[in-house]
Amino acid sequence: MHLEVSNIKKSFGDKEVLHGLTFKVVSGKALGLLGRNGAGKTTTIRILMDLFQANEGTIDLDGKVFKPREFQIGYLPEERGLYPKKKVYDQLIYLGQLRGLSKSELKEHTLYWLERLGVMEYKDKKLETLSKGNQQKVQLASTFLCHPEIIILDEPFSGLDPVNSQILKEIIREQIQSEKLVIFSSHQMSYVEEFCEEIALIDEGQMILTGNLNTIKREYGKNRMIFKIADTSPQQVYDLLKKDFSDLIKFHEIKKEQVILELLNEESKYHFMSRLSEKKLNVEMFAIYHPSLEDIFIESVGE
Amino acid sequence: MKSFGTVLKFEINHYLKNKVFLISTLILVLLISVGLSIPTLIAALDSDDETSDPSSEDIPVYGLYDPEGLVEDLDYLKENFYLGEIKEYTDLNSLEQDVTSTTLNGGYILNNTLDYQYVVLNNEMADSGLNAFNRAYTIYYQKHAFEEKGIVFEEVQGIIHPNMTQNVNVLGKDSAANFSYTYILMFGLYFMIIMYGQLIATAVASEKSNRTMELLVTSTKTTYLIFGKVLGGAFAGMVQFILVIMTGKIVYYLNAKAWAGDLDYVFDIPSNILLQFSLFGILGYIFFAFIFGALGALVSKTEDVNASATPVTIIFVIVFLISVTGMQNTEGVVLKIASYIPFSSFMAMFVRLSMGSVAWYEVTISLSLLIVSTLFVGWFSAKIYRMGTLMYGNPVKLKDIPKILKSQ
Numbered sequence: 107m108h109l110e111v112s113n114i115k116k117s118f119g120d121k122e123v124l125h126g127l128t129f130k131v132v133s134g135k136a137l138g139l140l141g142r143n144g145a146g147k148t149t150t151i152r153i154l155m156d157l158f159q160a161n162e163g164t165i166d167l168d169g170k171v172f173k174p175r176e177f178q179i180g181y182l183p184e185e186r187g188l189y190p191k192k193k194v195y196d197q198l199i200y201l202g203q204l205r206g207l208s209k210s211e212l213k214e215h216t217l218y219w220l221e222r223l224g225v226m227e228y229k230d231k232k233l234e235t236l237s238k239g240n241q242q243k244v245q246l247a248s249t250f251l252c253h254p255e256i257i258i259l260d261e262p263f264s265g266l267d268p269v270n271s272q273i274l275k276e277i278i279r280e281q282i283q284s285e286k287l288v289i290f291s292s293h294q295m296s297y298v299e300e301f302c303e304e305i306a307l308i309d310e311g312q313m314i315l316t317g318n319l320n321t322i323k324r325e326y327g328k329n330r331m332i333f334k335i336a337d338t339s340p341q342q343v344y345d346l347l348k349k350d351f352s353d354l355i356k357f358h359e360i361k362k363e364q365v366i367l368e369l370l371n372e373e374s375k376y377h378f379m380s381r382l383s384e385k386k387l388n389v390e391m392f393a394i395y396h397p398s399l400e401d402i403f404i405e406s407v408g409e
Numbered sequence: 410m411k412s413f414g415t416v417l418k419f420e421i422n423h424y425l426k427n428k429v430f431l432i433s434t435l436i437l438v439l440l441i442s443v444g445l446s447i448p449t450l451i452a453a454l455d456s457d458d459e460t461s462d463p464s465s466e467d468i469p470v471y472g473l474y475d476p477e478g479l480v481e482d483l484d485y486l487k488e489n490f491y492l493g494e495i496k497e498y499t500d501l502n503s504l505e506q507d508v509t510s511t512t513l514n515g516g517y518i519l520n521n522t523l524d525y526q527y528v529v530l531n532n533e534m535a536d537s538g539l540n541a542f543n544r545a546y547t548i549y550y551q552k553h554a555f556e557e558k559g560i561v562f563e564e565v566q567g568i569i570h571p572n573m574t575q576n577v578n579v580l581g582k583d584s585a586a587n588f589s590y591t592y593i594l595m596f597g598l599y600f601m602i603i604m605y606g607q608l609i610a611t612a613v614a615s616e617k618s619n620r621t622m623e624l625l626v627t628s629t630k631t632t633y634l635i636f637g638k639v640l641g642g643a644f645a646g647m648v649q650f651i652l653v654i655m656t657g658k659i660v661y662y663l664n665a666k667a668w669a670g671d672l673d674y675v676f677d678i679p680s681n682i683l684l685q686f687s688l689f690g691i692l693g694y695i696f697f698a699f700i701f702g703a704l705g706a707l708v709s710k711t712e713d714v715n716a717s718a719t720p721v722t723i724i725f726v727i728v729f730l731i732s733v734t735g736m737q738n739t740e741g742v743v744l745k746i747a748s749y750i751p752f753s754s755f756m757a758m759f760v761r762l763s764m765g766s767v768a769w770y771e772v773t774i775s776l777s778l779l780i781v782s783t784l785f786v787g788w789f790s791a792k793i794y795r796m797g798t799l800m801y802g803n804p805v806k807l808k809d810i811p812k813i814l815k816s817q
Contacts, residue, residue, distance in 0.1 A: 119812075155627050156627075156799065157623065157626060157627060174627070177632075179627070181624070181627050183620070183623040183627075184622040185623055186620060186622060187619050187620025187621045187622070187623065188619070188621055188624070189619065189621055190618075190619055200415065201624065201628060202418050203412070204412050204415055204416070204625065204629045205628050205629070206411065208413065248624070284785040306551040346792060357700075
């Protein structure tokens, strides 16, 4: 499957909150929807789920207009919510039935997911008597129990401890491997880096970056090098670079006690290296810089 | 449509398995059963008493002191004194003593033919000792006064209080006889709409406050959700209503001997009235249930439901008052107008049907308007429900609804 979102715009009252977002997702690859709080991630997801109607733009799946109700979608809303006073098993069956599954099919799926998520023992308990983490797991069970073709998760890791996050990571990985179309939003970059081949970075309703994560990283790391001299503070290195090398390189930033510099062109690398050896500097590290997603995020979105 | 069935079943179960619903139904059924069995219980107790001696101590005794000997025929005076027995006293002191010691309920001292004194220990509001004696003494006086003039008193009485026989031949509706059950049915309906309206609004609002709504709305059509929710609640209310009425009927007939038909005017509801009531009542009930459901979707916390529902509740109370007032005069203009407006027609038209005369085309117009508006309100409440899904924070103001509907 191939989901294509083009130029969607959304206004609430007079205020436009999404200013034309475009991105693509294909089955078997996860898309990470990134952005700061209030960037427009949840609004985008709600438009995908047809909870909101976009004012402009199109959403197509395999070339046809995407109608979410025609597919089994595993949707985890940002605002988690189930019936606190109903028994876990009963409400999962009800939610599954609403999605059109048969009771016998559901029974099997529900038990599978309760077991898989380690909340089987709470099957006949009222939801409100469970701890928050366990409630979250029941919510996840409700997301996956319809055996969805498309999975849309809004901040799936919030509220989970490291052990439970690990369980969820495995599940998501499994879903990606079984060729599901996965979209998930997060502002926790490490998770996105783990699963997503594709990212879409939104800020203030605008698409800042979109595409293959590796390509983006390469693009961002292009001509950037990490540079370190033994027994010299980054500030001293900076001063030295500024004094003797400003014709070859541009200082970029100091990060984790390392100086990151940008080569002015492809040739500069060799000139820089030969001049370093001339000056007999005790170079400890001179390597290609691989930016983390967080670096890219902060650099793109700013402070 | 399958999902609609799922929602409806879930919602009905939600009510029927609810402890509050079960307990309140049980209490109502018990109260009615016990209440209607009281005469049988009393009769059973009375028949036990008959085996022992009936005590005469309960009959009140009043003293009479007649120093002038004004009353010659004491038996005639006693005959007309309905309150109890009259005992003659020959001296004032012992009469007063007996009143003080409560041996006597009271005493009368005759000063002259038209003047007497009532002696009583505590003068209470409900004391009828004075009236009773006044009547007996007046009749006694009249008899003697007429007889002195040579007129037979019984003849005079026959002229003044003739034995008139009458019966009413009702050509239209017997409003007086229909009053009780009309009122009871209306009050039941009123109570049901107020109670279940609030319950439905709260149920919708709680789905918003516990954030289940987003999941529900993305799982199935909003029309199914709101229709299932409202009709589920409405069904539960009807189950309770029918259960209570049926219990009343059954228990009344089980106790029919003890009641001796005293409550027939309440329980002998003609089946055509019941049919009309069901038709208008159910439609009106659903009409308001949809409004309450939509109101629930406009707030995000269950605490706000009451405030939000107040305007509708006020309208509803006014409708009820118009209908109740209309029962006195079914030809009134206000009631006639109210019987066409969907907000009030279900009650006002029922009053006119039950207690007055209505042409068939009037009923058809009113009923059609009600059906169309109920469908419209259902459709509109689904819109509001959909709109309210993701509106959190302050309750939405009614005037903002069109704007928000448009922007979504």
